[in-house]
Amino acid sequence: MATQAQTPELRRWWLIVLIGRRPRRTLARIAVLVIVCVLVFKFVLIPVRIQGPSMLPTCRENQIHLVNRLAYRFHAPRRGDVVAIQMIQMASQHVMLLKRIVGLPDETVAFHDGRLFINGQMLDEPYVRYSCDWEMRPVAVGPDWYYVVGDNRSMAWADHHQGRASRERIVGKLLL
Amino acid sequence: MKNWLFRLLLLGGLAVAGIWLWRAWFPNPEKAIRRRLAELAQAASFGPNEGALAKAINCDKLADFFTGDAQVKVDVGGYAQTFNGRESLRSAALSARTTLTSLKVDFPDINITLGQDKQSAQVELTALGKVAGERDPQVYVFKFMLKRIGGDWLIRRAETVKTLM
Numbered sequence A: 001m002a003t004q005a006q007t008p009e010l011r012r013w014w015l016i017v018l019i020g021r022r023p024r025r026t027l028a029r030i031a032v033l034v035i036v037c038v039l040v041f042k043f044v045l046i047p048v049r050i051q052g053p054s055m056l057p058t059c060r061e062n063q064i065h066l067v068n069r070l071a072y073r074f075h076a077p078r079r080g081d082v083v084a085i086q087m088i089q090m091a092s093q094h095v096m097l098l099k100r101i102v103g104l105p106d107e108t109v110a111f112h113d114g115r116l117f118i119n120g121q122m123l124d125e126p127y128v129r130y131s132c133d134w135e136m137r138p139v140a141v142g143p144d145w146y147y148v149v150g151d152n153r154s155m156a157w158a159d160h161h162q163g164r165a166s167r168e169r170i171v172g173k174l175l176l
Numbered sequence B: 001m002k003n004w005l006f007r008l009l010l011l012g013g014l015a016v017a018g019i020w021l022w023r024a025w026f027p028n029p030e031k032a033i034r035r036r037l038a039e040l041a042q043a044a045s046f047g048p049n050e051g052a053l054a055k056a057i058n059c060d061k062l063a064d065f066f067t068g069d070a071q072v073k074v075d076v077g078g079y080a081q082t083f084n085g086r087e088s089l090r091s092a093a094l095s096a097r098t099t100l101t102s103l104k105v106d107f108p109d110i111n112i113t114l115g116q117d118k119q120s121a122q123v124e125l126t127a128l129g130k131v132a133g134e135r136d137p138q139v140y141v142f143k144f145m146l147k148r149i150g151g152d153w154l155i156r157r158a159e160t161v162k163t164l165m
Helices: A003-018 A023-044 B002-025 B029-044 B052-063 B085-099
Strands: A043-050 A065-067 A082-086 A094-104 A108-111 A115-118 A138-142 A145-149 A163-168 A170-175 B066-076 B079-084 B103-114 B120-131 B138-149 B150-162
Touching: A023 A043, A043 A170, A082 A145, A094 A108, A094 A115, A094 A163, A108 A170, B029 B052, B029 B120, B029 B138, B029 B150, B052 B085, B066 B085, B066 B138, B079 B085
Parallel strands: B066 B150
Antiparallel strands: A043 A065, A065 A170, A082 A094, A082 A170, A094 A145, A108 A115, A108 A138, A145 A163, B066 B079, B103 B120, B120 B138, B138 B150
8 A cells, every 4th residue: 555655656756756746848958958958069169089090099999979160160270289280171081190299380391310300490399209210301291281191100101191270171179 | 620620731741742742853963973972882792602693793883984985094002903894893892802902992081072064063971981901091182183974973083193293
C-alpha cells in the first residue's frame, strides 16, 4: 500500500528533476541554449580535431581544440600565434591547416642548420622540441602575408606543409 | 469547405511532386557537379580485396570521368608528374591499385564556380586520401576544370594547388 502511494509522488519528483516546475520556461531555456551553442560553435569558436604530427608537441593527434574566429578582429595576427588556415577559399570548411606564425608581413624568413632566422636574426623558439637540419634561403614575406610553419621540425622538409599564407586565409587563433 | 481544403492539399502535393521530379530530371549544374565528384571519389577509392578484373573495370570507370584530352598535373611533396589523356590516367590508376593495398578518397570541401555559359566550371576542392597502413590521411588541394559534354560533366584539366606559397 505504501509503495502504491509513493509511485505518483516519485513520478512527479522525476518530472520536476527532468523538466523543472515550469516546463514552458525549461523549453525556452533549452531553445536559447541550443541557439547560443549553434551560433558560438559555428561563427565564433570552431571546434577542430588535430590530425597529423606537424604541430607536435604543442598539438597531439586526435586532440580537440577551439579556434577563435574573432581573435583578429581588433588586431593583426602576431608572431608565435597558432592559427587555422583555410585550404581553399570558401565560407566554411571541414579541413584546415594548423600552423604557427613565425614571419610577419615584409620580413624575410630563412632556415639555416635547422634554426629559424627572421631578417637575418635567429629567432628563439621555446615551443620547438625536436631539432632538424632544415635549410632554406631567405624568403620575402609580402605585405599582408604571414610565414607559417609547424612546431614539429623533426619531419622531413618535403613532408612538412609550410610557407606564406595570405591574411584572408587565416581563419582564427587556436585556443590552447 | 472540406472538399475545398482537400483539393487545395492535393494541388499543393502535386506541385511539390512536380518540382521534385523536375529537379531530379534536370538538376542544377552545381548539384550535378557535386554528385559527379562524389562518384569520382568513390571510383578513385578501392578496397584490399579487389580482383584483377574489378581493378581493370574500375580503372576504366575512373578514366571515364575525364575528357579524352584531359591533363592532370600532380606536384606534391617533391613528386611532380603530368598525365595526358585517358590512357595515361588509366595506367596511373592501375599502378596505384597495384602498389597500395587500399585507398579511401573523400572530397570534404568543394568550391564550385560556374562559367557564364553554364557549360564549364572551375572547382577547387580538398582531397583527403586514407591509405591502408598509414596513420595520417594525405590532404591535397586540387583545381579542376570541367566541361559539360553530352549531359555529363567531364574533367578537362586537374592540378594540385599549393595552399602555402
